[in-house]
Amino acid sequence: MPELPEVETMRRGLLPIVGRRIRSITTPPCTCRPIVIKPSLRQIAAEMEGEVVQGISRLGKRVLIETAQWALVLQPRMTGLATLSDVPDAGHVRLWIEMRGKPNLKVQFWDQRGLGIVELVARDQILSQLVDDKLGPDALVITAQQFFDRLTVTKRPIKVALLDQKILAGVGNLYASEMLHVAKIDPALPAEQLSVKQSKRLHAAMLDILNTAILYEGSTLSDGTYRNSLNESGGYQNEHRVYDREDKLCPACRKQKIVRIVQAQRSTFYCPRCQAS
DNA sequence: CATATGTCCTGAGAGC
DNA sequence: TGCTCTCAGGACATAT
Numbered sequence: 001m002p003e004l005p006e007v008e009t010m011r012r013g014l015l016p017i018v019g020r021r022i023r024s025i026t027t028p029p030c031t032c033r034p035i036v037i038k039p040s041l042r043q044i045a046a047e048m049e050g051e052v053v054q055g056i057s058r059l060g061k062r063v064l065i066e067t068a069q070w071a072l073v074l075q076p077r078m079t080g081l082a083t084l085s086d087v088p089d090a091g092h093v094r095l096w097i098e099m100r101g102k103p104n105l106k107v108q109f110w111d112q113r114g115l116g117i118v119e120l121v122a123r124d125q126i127l128s129q130l131v132d133d134k135l136g137p138d139a140l141v142i143t144a145q146q147f148f149d150r151l152t153v154t155k156r157p158i159k160v161a162l163l164d165q166k167i168l169a170g171v172g173n174l175y176a177s178e179m180l181h182v183a184k185i186d187p188a189l190p191a192e193q194l195s196v197k198q199s200k201r202l203h204a205a206m207l208d209i210l211n212t213a214i215l216y217e218g219s220t221l222s223d224g225t226y227r228n229s230l231n232e233s234g235g236y237q238n239e240h241r242v243y244d245r246e247d248k249l250c251p252a253c254r255k256q257k258i259v260r261i262v263q264a265q266r267s268t269f270y271c272p273r274c275q276a277s
Numbered sequence: 278c279a280t281a282t283g284t285c286c287t288g289a290g291a292g293c
Numbered sequence: 294t295g296c297t298c299t300c301a302g303g304a305c306a307t308a309t
Binding site: 032111115264 | 279282285286287288289
Binding site: 116267 | 304305
């Protein structure tokens with residue numbers, strides 16, 4: 001479940017290919033089932049092979065490999081991984097992007113469940129096609145005012161609203177629970193009822209948690225699918241306050257056990273004592 | 278239009 | 294031991 005910190009870690013790991021020319025974009029032999037590649041592998045290869053990588057950027061939970069004209073948008077979704085190093089196993093590598101010249105560099109897009117998506121977007125259409133259409137402001141860029149304005153337009157529970165990538169991009173199920181706990185906000189609170197004060201706390205908690213999690217190179221959960229750019233576990237899973245810690249003592253009050261509830265068919269973890277409405 | 282639900286997928290773990 | 298069932302959740306598609 002790569003979220004912003006995990007995807008940012010992937011982005012940083014790909015930086016060595018900036019300035020390098022793409023030799024080939026292929027699918028590995030004997031791979032399992034093909035993932036979604038839009039519009040097609042053939043088209044992507046035709047447009048990007050021979051081009052120089054000008055930058056690696058990130059929008060929410062997507063990584064963009066950019067040439068002069070194009071951006072190859074990688075969406076890891078549940079178990080996707082984009083890396084220059086080794087991958088957990090060779091059997092789930094879905095795409096190779098090989099660079100020309102020395103040293104040999106090859107981006108491997110690995111994805112155990114195969115729900116990831118690779119999509120070619122013209123660079124001048126990123127704003128219209130991605131940002132306006134599908135994604136709100138990135139969680140690391142959104143201002144406190146924008147954060148408040150965009151969240152308080154919906155009646156949905158604040159936890160559910162945080163997961164809506166059109167409101168803001170980058171927060172997923174894990175970090176949503178974590179930031180609500182730090183900000184001491186009830187995950188069931190209708191987002192429109194968020195006070196200015198609560199919104200400021202939540203925005204600050206979000207920035208703090210995401211930036212710290214980036215320093216730890218993300219969270220590797222029990223499924224072990226997420227790896228940092230060296231194919232090692234991340235470190236932030238050891239810092240989780242509530243996520244996947246049902247029945248464990250709340251680290252803030254140390255009096256109440258963490259509770260798990262389900263909102264919009266996703267687990268939410270929180271402390272009913274610290275996060276009461 | 279806003280919101281809710283169904284769907285994809287694989288591997289781990291539970292239960293019998 | 295080996296089978297079946299359930300669950301994990303991002304984001305898209307479809308339904309209400």
